[in-house]
Amino acid sequence: MAKKIRVLVAKPGLDGHDRGARVIARALRDAGMEVVYTGLHQTPEQIVEAAIQEDVDIVGLSVLSGAHMTLFPRICQLLKENGADDIMVMGGGTIPEADVMALKEGGFAAEVFTPGTTIETIVEWINANAKVQ
């Protein structure tokens, strides 16, 4: 049997909007993945620690507060420092197109899904791109 994809869904920063994160977490679980949800108001340090402890393949970050350009690079840097940069980072939230490009080009997110994306699109993308250890 193929190993299941393990995903950490995380809410970094201070914003409390977790509707999207919860919907995605549940949808990924329903699609057969193993999902851990960190809960709200997580620091980059807490998220990276959880990702390593839970031995996940992907970290999905949901940000609505506009702090994505600070938080994504910080989390990627911490993953690298901890020798865990094989964990793929993806994101979602209210993120302007220009920032989506910057995050992808800077190597801070493999993909960013903005409002209006269907659950199927995200599931298909993960199935096609996840490097399951």
Added chain:
Amino acid sequence: MNEIKTARDKWLTAKSKKKNRDINFETVSGLPVEDLYTPEDIKNLDYMKDIGFPGDYPYTRGVQSNMYRGRLWTMRQFAGFGTAEESNLRYKYLLGKGQTGLSVAFDMPTIMGYDSDHPRSLGEVGRVGVAIDSLEDMETLFNGIPLDKVSTSMTTNAPASILWCLYIATGEKQGVASEQLTGTIQNDILKEYIAQKSWIFPPEPSMRLITNIFEYAAKHVPKWNTVSISGYHIREAGSTAVQELAFTLADGFAYIEAGIEAGLNVDDFAPRLSYFFNSHIDFFEEIAKYRAARRIWARRMKEKYGAKNPKSWLLRFHTQTAGCSLTAQQPENNIARTAYEALAAVLGGTQSLHTNSMDEVLALPTEKAAQIALRTQQILAYETGVANVIDPLAGSYYVEALTNKMEEEAEKYFAEIERRGGVLAAIDQNFFQQEIADAAYHYQRAIDKKKRIQVGVNEFIDPNEELEIELLIIDPEIERKQVEKVGKLRRDRNNLLVGDTLDALRQAAQGTENMIPFILECVKAYATEGEIIQTLREVFGEYKEKPTF
């Protein structure tokens, strides 16, 4: 009635040969919608008891006898970004365009009780609202705006007591006595645990801060709305209209019970409680929701809580059109969505209204988008004529039947909440959070599977769409400037006095005294919001949620 029933059956037979569109006929909340409504559907309704006249119990038709014929609703656009200086300019711009009240959006660090120079604030300063660290910022925010002339609504919950004290102190500096101040603090901590998730302290000390505010306001700030009990965020988190109605009113009852338990007379604080609802896209369901809310509140306040003052029976509310109904695709369509939602709010009898800007799903609004949103309200108020007649949909078989249905469904939730031991117990059991998460999931599934049409998202898509609207960019310089400013404040103020006022607050918090006068002393000494919160955090601890999905 029999005649109508017979005629209806005959009509049904004739109609059964016709084909319906292949969709589920139901409200956005999933309540079934019949093909037709007749007097039969409201046969048990008693006009005087259930509907009555505007300004009369049970206020189904509105809280004032003359409604918008006397005065239009307050056009209160939510705004704030960057520093106090920039937001001050936006407020003056909006007041200059004919807006009649202010509504302050704070940034995440301010909402969560961190100063701009706290490590957790990194990247968040001034992003989703204005950064306020101390009285210095508050004075700047309202510089040149007379607080005895303008009413201000402030969206703050966990640190509401502090921001309120900052406002009172700013008024004092302007020479405006606290008795003259008008406005609202959201101050609805229960919905934070349920939906918005911007909490700091655990529920019990949070409720104590709120009853302290009730007591202080009754004596010193009598025209202030002390809690804006907010369904808005419950809906934005994904609830149905029924859940929004039921959970919000249940929170309202919990504040009433807390005030009574703290030894206050219900009529001394209930008239200053107001509500804040969402206006989603299902036109009639929203109108029915507001009408049901007024009726439920009036009945409970009079019959269960024994309120004698008719002002305690009135459910006054602000409405915001539904941010969650807007789409990132073809964002200009959001202008039309917002207009319909605003119309529902007005037909539902709202006292004040915020219309969302078309670009809010992408970033904070630009000046242009904010102006179109305000103009949408002005067109509604001055051109369409809908403000000329009070509650024009009363007596509509559908609207009355739906109003009854909403009330009935809300009552089922009240019974369930009571069975679980009340609102705080139900929060602890994750009841609300789970109900809302389920509803959000089902809504998203319905859109993904095209069981519900969203124009531009799953139907009428433009495959070559390119975003043509301009977005507001927040300059990262703002954060650096604000961090510098709070650093300078810490160097320049009387730090001995700051320490003394914080110590006095700590002692009050450890005891049972009303904490508001102590917070007021702290802010006047230019203690920062973060310092005051930290003092209280050391006494009260922090709330931790159980993350589930």
